[in-house]
Amino acid sequence: MNGPRDDTRALSRRSIGAALLACAALADRIVVLEHGRVVEQGTEPELLAKGGVYAEMHKHQRLKEAIAAAASLPSPVEVAA
Numbered sequence: 001m002n003g004p005r006d007d008t009r010a011l012s013r014r015s016i017g018a019a020l021l022a023c024a025a026l027a028d029r030i031v032v033l034e035h036g037r038v039v040e041q042g043t044e045p046e047l048l049a050k051g052g053v054y055a056e057m058h059k060h061q062r063l064k065e066a067i068a069a070a071a072s073l074p075s076p077v078e079v080a081a
Contacts, residue, residue: 021061030054 024030025044032040032047032054040052047054 021058024054 028043029041030044030047031038032052034053040047040050040054042050044054048058049055
């Protein structure tokens with residue numbers, strides 16, 4: 001099933017995930033669950049160095065932030081005007 005309800009759930013999970021990533025950076029230890037099972041655990045630097053699930057979520061969130069920041073910059077046409 002891939003209807004509007006599924007899309008809303010996926011969006012909610014992403015939004016919660018982004019907020020949790022910000023909080024996780026402050027934690028002494030992070031446990032990453034996937035389908036209810038522990039797939040990774042460690043400090044943020046350890047998990048980022050590992051390049052696993054947490055690192056991918058972190059990279060995805062940073063990319064979204066960079067895109068949002070770039071979108072808020074004036075276009076070259078606006079600057080030249």
